[in-house]
Amino acid sequence: QVQLVESGGGLVQAGGSLRLSCAVSGRTFSAYAMGWFRQAPGKEREFVAAIRGSGSSVYYGDVAKGRFTISRDNAKRTVYLQMNSLKPEDTAVYYCAATAQSWTRIAVVTSTANGMDYWGKGTLVTVSS
Numbered sequence: 001q002v003q004l005v006e007s008g009g010g011l012v013q014a015g016g017s018l019r020l021s022c023a024v025s026g027r028t029f030s031a032y033a034m035g036w037f038r039q040a041p042g043k044e045r046e047f048v049a050a051i052r053g054s055g056s057s058v059y060y061g062d063v064a065k066g067r068f069t070i071s072r073d074n075a076k077r078t079v080y081l082q083m084n085s086l087k088p089e090d091t092a093v094y095y096c097a098a099t100a101q102s103w104t105r106i107a108v109v110t111s112t113a114n115g116m117d118y119w120g121k122g123t124l125v126t127v128s129s
Helices: 103-111
Strands: 003-007 010-013 018-025 033-039 046-051 058-060 068-073 078-083 092-099 123-128
Touching (some): 018 092, 033 068, 033 078, 033 103, 046 068
Parallel strands (some): 010 123
Antiparallel strands (some): 003 018, 018 078, 033 046, 046 058
16 A cells, blocks of 8 residues: 655745645555646646656646656655746645556556546645735
């Protein structure tokens, strides 16, 4: 079993930055590709970014390109999402997720509602205008 705990959310003004963290316990952390997703009030959950178990490859959703950066520290069993130039429309609950599936399938896995294997409970990010 894998447990994921997000932190780092909060209130920030538009144009500001936040770094989210996701601490992972359980099985071998590097065996899992990690992802960030978000869900705004009244909207469907959407994919933000993913990173390979080794950290050697990343994959971004349209919402993240140019502003967000995903990274991981396998020694600390933690994955990060650095968010810059935040906008009010970035307001959402941000979820960390893990999958043991092959990185070659990451586009499919992250676009499928139940593609990821484990989920955290989320951290709220609120961006004020």
